[in-house]
Amino acid sequence: xxxxxxxxxxxxxxxxxxxxxxxxxxxxxxxxxxxxxxxxxxxxxxxxxxxxxxxxxxxxxxxxxxxxxxxxxxxxxxxxxxxxxxxxxxxxxxxxxxxxxxxxxxxxxxxxxxxxxxxxxxxxxxxxxxxxxxxxxxxxxxxxxxxxxxxxxxxxxxxxxxxxxxxxxxxxxxxxxxxxxxxxxxxxxxxxxxxxxxxxxxxxxxxxxxxxxxxxxxxxxxxxxxxxxxxxxxxxxxxxxxxxxxxxxxxxxxxxxxxxxxxxxxxxxxxxxxxxxxxxxxxxxxxxxxxxxxxxxxxxxxxxxxxxxxxxxxxxxxxxxxxxxxxxxxxxxxxxxxxxxxxxxxxxxxxxxxxxxxxxxxxxxxxxxxxxxxxxxxxxxxxxxxxxxxxxxx
Amino acid sequence: xxxxxxxxxxxxxxxxxxxxxxxxxxxxxxxxxxxxxxxxxxxxxxxxxxxxxxxxxxxxxxxxxxxxxxxxxxxxxxxxxxxxxxxxxxxxxxxxxxxxxxxxxxxxxxxxxxxxxxxxxxxxxxxxxxxxxxxxxxxxxxxxxxxxxxxxxxxxxxxxxxxxxxxxxxxxxxxxxxxxxxxxxxxxxxxxxxxxxxxxxxxxxxxxxxxxxxxxxxxxxxxxxxxxxxxxxxxxxxxxxxxxxxxxxxxxxxxxxxxxxxxxxxxxxxxxxxxxxxxxxxxxxxxxxxxxxxxxxxxx
Numbered sequence: 001x002x003x004x005x006x007x008x009x010x011x012x013x014x015x016x017x018x019x020x021x022x023x024x025x026x027x028x029x030x031x032x033x034x035x036x037x038x039x040x041x042x043x044x045x046x047x048x049x050x051x052x053x054x055x056x057x058x059x060x061x062x063x064x065x066x067x068x069x070x071x072x073x074x075x076x077x078x079x080x081x082x083x084x085x086x087x088x089x090x091x092x093x094x095x096x097x098x099x100x101x102x103x104x105x106x107x108x109x110x111x112x113x114x115x116x117x118x119x120x121x122x123x124x125x126x127x128x129x130x131x132x133x134x135x136x137x138x139x140x141x142x143x144x145x146x147x148x149x150x151x152x153x154x155x156x157x158x159x160x161x162x163x164x165x166x167x168x169x170x171x172x173x174x175x176x177x178x179x180x181x182x183x184x185x186x187x188x189x190x191x192x193x194x195x196x197x198x199x200x201x202x203x204x205x206x207x208x209x210x211x212x213x214x215x216x217x218x219x220x221x222x223x224x225x226x227x228x229x230x231x232x233x234x235x236x237x238x239x240x241x242x243x244x245x246x247x248x249x250x251x252x253x254x255x256x257x258x259x260x261x262x263x264x265x266x267x268x269x270x271x272x273x274x275x276x277x278x279x280x281x282x283x284x285x286x287x288x289x290x291x292x293x294x295x296x297x298x299x300x301x302x303x304x305x306x307x308x309x310x311x312x313x314x315x316x317x318x319x320x321x322x323x324x325x326x327x328x329x330x331x332x333x334x335x336x337x338x339x340x341x342x343x344x345x346x347x348x349x350x351x352x353x354x355x356x357x358x359x360x361x362x363x364x365x366x367x368x369x370x371x372x373x374x375x376x377x378x379x380x381x382x383x384x385x386x387x388x389x390x391x392x393x394x
Numbered sequence: 395x396x397x398x399x400x401x402x403x404x405x406x407x408x409x410x411x412x413x414x415x416x417x418x419x420x421x422x423x424x425x426x427x428x429x430x431x432x433x434x435x436x437x438x439x440x441x442x443x444x445x446x447x448x449x450x451x452x453x454x455x456x457x458x459x460x461x462x463x464x465x466x467x468x469x470x471x472x473x474x475x476x477x478x479x480x481x482x483x484x485x486x487x488x489x490x491x492x493x494x495x496x497x498x499x500x501x502x503x504x505x506x507x508x509x510x511x512x513x514x515x516x517x518x519x520x521x522x523x524x525x526x527x528x529x530x531x532x533x534x535x536x537x538x539x540x541x542x543x544x545x546x547x548x549x550x551x552x553x554x555x556x557x558x559x560x561x562x563x564x565x566x567x568x569x570x571x572x573x574x575x576x577x578x579x580x581x582x583x584x585x586x587x588x589x590x591x592x593x594x595x596x597x598x599x600x601x602x603x604x605x606x607x608x609x610x611x612x613x614x615x616x617x618x619x620x621x622x623x624x625x626x627x628x629x630x631x632x633x634x635x636x637x638x639x640x641x642x643x644x645x646x647x648x649x650x651x652x653x654x655x656x657x658x659x660x661x662x663x664x665x666x667x668x669x670x671x672x673x674x675x676x677x678x679x680x681x682x683x684x685x686x687x688x689x690x691x692x693x694x
Binding site for chain 2: 041042160199200201202203204205206207209210211212213215216217219220221223224235238239242245246249250270272334335394
């Protein structure tokens with residue numbers, strides 16, 4: 001009996017630690033903000049990490065205390081949000097990701113005086129909820145156009161896309177990439193006078209965690225003649241890049257082509273600076289930071305904010321981004337300070353090997369997207385993706 | 395699909411086979427002695443992390459593998475002590491290791507730096523052996539050799555008979571002068587070493603990086619392979635290859651535009667799991683496990 005009582009006591013303490021653990025933190029002068037991650041959680045190389053980066057920067061800038069609440073399963077979203085809201089301590093509670101949408105809708109109604117923000121969701125319409133969406137389709141069109149032109153220039157007739165779980169947000173990447181590829185083909189033919197017929201290889205791997213699937217899918221695409229592969233599956237990019245690195249090593253080379261195209265964060269610094277051609281940056285950090293900033297400035301209001309190429313929410317990676325993320329990589333121990341020069345030199349050489357007119361063409365497309373002259377399909381296309389696949393075929 | 399694409403699929407299968415099979419062989423050793431360890435996933439995960447750090451620290455890929463192997467052995471020792479001398483509950487210990495690993499690795503990756511993943515520098519990754527039609531990791535040969543060595547050890551040596559005696563009838567083994575707890579502890583450490591090697595292979599060899607979910611369920615697939623193999627390391631080798639083949643094949647064909655028109659990719663992606671289920675379901679029933687599996691030995 002005594003053993004049993006002890007067991008119960010241990011269980012209760014463990015339970016308390018589980019429930020209370022996320023909320024324990026040291027108090028600071030300013031207010032408090034909470035970041036509720038989705039299943040992927042920290043270390044997904046994607047929006048959770050970027051969301052944390054933004055919240056962390058905002059907390060440092062405005063002297064706030066940041067509490068990160070990790071969701072270990074889909075059933076955690078609602079209690080995590082409710083528990084955070086119930087404390088009444090937080091100036092704003094930010095939910096990172098599409099998967100939190102339903103829980104967020106419920107909690108926003110339950111706690112009308114609490115400020116909320118959510119990333120990747122734009123259809124809830126609550127007065128106390130700032131919804132931040134991204135124009136991934138536009139950014140993906142830019143890298144799709146770049147990819148098609150670079151592949152054609154290097155004598156490849158395919159480009160690839162390794163995607164994660166088939167969810168509507170990823171359709172935006174796929175649709176934009178398709179559009180960009182066709183635009184790039186047409187541009188290549190127009191400029192060089194040679195017919196470009198770069199086709200698409202794509203695969204939804206059904207995972208955001210099993211790196212082996214990214215590696216196998218990339219190997220398959222390389223074997224079918226892909227000149228580059230767009231990583232749209234967070235950490236699977238590690239597998240994509242490993243496949244590309246081994247493919248190059250077998251030929252006694254280190255630099256691409258074939259290349260990878262990075263996603264969400266800037267991943268250009270990976271692969272020694274010359275195996276990742278560019279990254280489609282989705283600045284979740286920027287969105288989270290702006291949400292916190294609006295609360296601090298007293299300008300917070302519910303509604304939808306769309307971040308895209310025009311306001312810095314979506315961008316193709318440039319040299320300054322490379323420098324920033326080399327710092328990020330050094331901070332993470334992935335590379336060391338002594339690698340900085342070599343990676344930067346490799347990256348500059350890689351980009352210089354691509355003809356200037358291709359970069360100009362990408363800039364031209366960006367300008368046309370910005371002015372509205374070119375309309376990229378799929379602002380949201382859960383229902384129409386099949387039609388888009390037919391309009392912009394493989 | 396062209397014929398020359400069969401070679402890469404074959405090599406993908408071989409590389410996918412390694413971690414599953416090594417872990418399954420490890421589990422086979424300890425299950426033969428009566429220890430049922432469901433903590434494979436967690437042990438592999440922690441060893442993948444320490445292996446990656448070990449490779450960097452020692453500046454050698456082999457050093458990294460050895461660090462991973464030692465980590466596994468150490469976790470095996472902990473599992474072994476709890477479940478022999480301390481008469482613990484094997485299921486709970488296994489679950490505990492899995493939960494510990496999930497938290498520990500994620501925590502360590504965050505503390506190692508912001509990105510939450512950790513890349514192993516190219517020069518301390520295992521070099522592939524070029525074979526003309528493709529390149530293969532030396533660990534593939536180690537895995538095949540290990541299957542035969544453990545088969546021989548369990549079925550052809552006196553030590554093997556002792557291990558099995560401890561798993562079948564620990565009381566009788568005790569009467570015959572075999573120290574039940576010592577044998578079980580030994581198998582737990584040996585098993586841990588193989589499981590740790592499987593984990594380090596993921597980070598130091600196959601992927602060249604460690605993430606918090608790098609094992610992606612391979613520890614549980616290995617458990618299924620052990621059931622399928624009926625504690626026969628050679629069948630575990632075959633099972634590992636079959637799963638590796640279907641896993642790699644499914645991903646491979648999902649990239650072919652023509653195949654996508656015929657079969658929805660979701661069905662292709664299900665193939666490895668359906669095959670595993672069929673194989674295990676077909677094997678279960680005819681497989682006999684040690685009588686004392688999962689039961690702590692209490693001398694009466």
